[in-house]
Amino acid sequence: IERAAVLRKRFDIHIAGQNVPAPLESFEELISRYGCDSYLVGNLSKLGFHEPTPIQRQAIPILLSGRECFACAPTGSGKTLAFLLPLLMKIKPGSKGGVKAVILCPTRELAAQTVRECKKLAKGRKYYIKLMTKDLSKSGNFKDMHCDILVSTPLRLDHAVKKRDLDLNSVEYLVLDESDKLFELGFVEVIDSVVEACSNPSIIRSLFSATLPDSIEALARTIMHDAIRIIVGRKNS
Ligand code: ADP
Numbered sequence: 001i002e003r004a005a006v007l008r009k010r011f012d013i014h015i016a017g018q019n020v021p022a023p024l025e026s027f028e029e030l031i032s033r034y035g036c037d038s039y040l041v042g043n044l045s046k047l048g049f050h051e052p053t054p055i056q057r058q059a060i061p062i063l064l065s066g067r068e069c070f071a072c073a074p075t076g077s078g079k080t081l082a083f084l085l086p087l088l089m090k091i092k093p094g095s096k097g098g099v100k101a102v103i104l105c106p107t108r109e110l111a112a113q114t115v116r117e118c119k120k121l122a123k124g125r126k127y128y129i130k131l132m133t134k135d136l137s138k139s140g141n142f143k144d145m146h147c148d149i150l151v152s153t154p155l156r157l158d159h160a161v162k163k164r165d166l167d168l169n170s171v172e173y174l175v176l177d178e179s180d181k182l183f184e185l186g187f188v189e190v191i192d193s194v195v196e197a198c199s200n201p202s203i204i205r206s207l208f209s210a211t212l213p214d215s216i217e218a219l220a221r222t223i224m225h226d227a228i229r230i231i232v233g234r235k236n237s
């Protein structure tokens, strides 16, 4: 507990919640403490990621422990990897039982970029990582689709669920990236509808954003259970 507090202070990590797992000291600890397959840490190092950023240090152990979180850290501080890494550690590649993770992004550009990052990180393993394109959402045959990780904007995903019978009951992880923007853009009802479609009771939800206005935290708390709040630096900088 001492050590955890020292690390948090050193990296300006502020937490709120019960029994928060200790921050990571290094990426190697993913192997020693969490049984991470070494290909993943190898990919990190090939990508030039040698030390976890503060948000990665705290968010990764939280998600790996099966806890939900709201994570607020500045733009450019590595939030993408903070949610992708736990997904790739927890989800087996090429699974048959439907979509295992959904990542919601406010824009198509961000969704496409997230898919690219995820593929780089997963290199060497046969994951099905899919971007919800306009075509896919309008005419996809989701019954036959192989997909482990699905990245989408809210409206496209909602359309696929409602009009194309995309089944999200098998989703184990739901990530709302840039959640401040998702809510600002007026997607509250669409997000609600997606959250409802992801009906697996043991789903783990997480929110990542650069700001965490009280209104959004309050809204988010209505859909989360026992979530931990992580703030790196100052709350809304
Ligand atoms: P955010 O979502 O917080 O704005 P990103 O996830 O887009 O930030 O990351 C910003 C940049 O930092 C990206 O170019 C990413 O590849 C890089 N990055 C992420 N994690 C690390 C790390 N641990 N070490 C070095 N660079 C990193």
Ligand code: MG
Pocket: 079, 080, 177, 178
């Ligand atoms: Mg980001």
